[in-house]
Amino acid sequence: MSELVPKWGKLLLPALLLCALPFYLDAFWLRIGLFSIAAAIGAVGLGLLSGTAGQLSLGHAFFLAVGAYGYTWLAGDPGPALPPALAAVLAVLLAGAAGGLFSPVAGRVRGIYLGIATLALVFLGHHLLLTADSVTGGFNGRSVPPLTLGGFGFTADDPELTVFGVPFGAEERLWYLGLALFAFTWFTARGLLRGRPGRALSAVRDSETAAAVMGVNVARYRSAAFVVSSMYAGLAGVLLALSFRRVVPDYFGLALSVDYLAMIVIGGLGSVAGATAGAFFVTALPLLMTRYADQLPLVAAPGTGGEGAIGPTEAARYLYGAVIVVVLLYAPDGLHGMSRRVRARLRSARSPDRPSSAPPPPTTDVPPATPARAKEHTP
Numbered sequence: 001m002s003e004l005v006p007k008w009g010k011l012l013l014p015a016l017l018l019c020a021l022p023f024y025l026d027a028f029w030l031r032i033g034l035f036s037i038a039a040a041i042g043a044v045g046l047g048l049l050s051g052t053a054g055q056l057s058l059g060h061a062f063f064l065a066v067g068a069y070g071y072t073w074l075a076g077d078p079g080p081a082l083p084p085a086l087a088a089v090l091a092v093l094l095a096g097a098a099g100g101l102f103s104p105v106a107g108r109v110r111g112i113y114l115g116i117a118t119l120a121l122v123f124l125g126h127h128l129l130l131t132a133d134s135v136t137g138g139f140n141g142r143s144v145p146p147l148t149l150g151g152f153g154f155t156a157d158d159p160e161l162t163v164f165g166v167p168f169g170a171e172e173r174l175w176y177l178g179l180a181l182f183a184f185t186w187f188t189a190r191g192l193l194r195g196r197p198g199r200a201l202s203a204v205r206d207s208e209t210a211a212a213v214m215g216v217n218v219a220r221y222r223s224a225a226f227v228v229s230s231m232y233a234g235l236a237g238v239l240l241a242l243s244f245r246r247v248v249p250d251y252f253g254l255a256l257s258v259d260y261l262a263m264i265v266i267g268g269l270g271s272v273a274g275a276t277a278g279a280f281f282v283t284a285l286p287l288l289m290t291r292y293a294d295q296l297p298l299v300a301a302p303g304t305g306g307e308g309a310i311g312p313t314e315a316a317r318y319l320y321g322a323v324i325v326v327v328l329l330y331a332p333d334g335l336h337g338m339s340r341r342v343r344a345r346l347r348s349a350r351s352p353d354r355p356s357s358a359p360p361p362p363t364t365d366v367p368p369a370t371p372a373r374a375k376e377h378t379p
Contacts, residue, residue: 045232051269054205059118067237095234103223141248268334
């Protein structure tokens with residue numbers, strides 16, 4: 001029990017800090033946080049697929065689009081106009097079903113061939129989003145129906161809400177929804193990694209032959225990893241749609257899939273915490289550079305041209321592209337592995353110096369063995 005208290009204490013302090021942020025931050029910073037939380041959910045799913053199972057996927061944007069447009073159509077009009085909470089759950093299941101349809105390919109193809117196959121999903125999905133006007137709204141996209149739970153709406157004035165003198169609008173309400181979804185993602189993903197499925201996927205990644213010898217159904221686990229990753233992407237798509245309040249096809253392109261690959265590489269493959277850190281870095285960087293573009297050298301503000309200057313989005317891509325190169329050269333395990341090494345060095349620096357000689361072997365209360373003596377026979 002004493003070992004569990006510090007562990008839960010380490011989680012409680014960040015949780016309380018995150019819950020207190022809407023009382024101190026304005027809408028801009030909360031929107032950055034919401035976009036980053038949604039990206040972290042999708043990055044955790046891709047980390048399970050690429051980092052743990054060792055499957056290259058360039059089609060993550062497709063499953064994000066399935067989740068976002070699935071919720072928008074299921075809860076909207078035209079559409080079935082289902083209750084928003086039910087529509088959100090069905091959208092996640094729909095993304096998982098899309099991953100299940102592709103899972104036979106994922107179970108038999110690997111490496112660059114799987115990457116090319118998933119790349120086709122992005123172009124196919126983008127074409128469908130542009131042509132299926134009755135469902136997607138075409139090029140202009142669709143407005144996202146607001147989410148309601150038990151009569152409580154995640155909008156600015158449905159109903160009006162003030163907490164400790166702070167008015168809670170859409171960003172503040174969605175912030176707590178995003179935290180709840182991210183907590184669910186965090187604990188379920190860590191449970192998968194630490195359990196039997198995670199060990200099986202790691203074995204498949206290291207050596208399919210050795211995993212098959214140990215009794216692991218390689219094709220089944222690789223297919224299951226693809227389905228689970230698709231469901232996480234669908235959940236991220238639902239949260240993104242609620243945060244943007246409008247979905248357009250151009251957002252779910254190849255660049256988005258590349259961004260997610262950058263997230264897990266920068267953060268660290270096969271790590272939930274690393275995927276989260278990479279998602280916050282890649283998502284927040286272009287938004288921050290857009291806001292402070294007029295204060296940065298060689299960066300032009302949006303909508304203005306500059307001699308020899310580039311836009312903030314392109315500058316952000318160049319910057320985290322350089323970060324990827326540095327990570328691959330000097331820290332292949334990403335930000336998570338780097339922070340783990342720093343923590344280990346700090347712990348060793350705080351601990352007292354240990355003697356270099358090996359400690360003596362432990363003593364026991366058992367006396368040394370003595371030679372057996374012949375029994376004396378009494379007459």
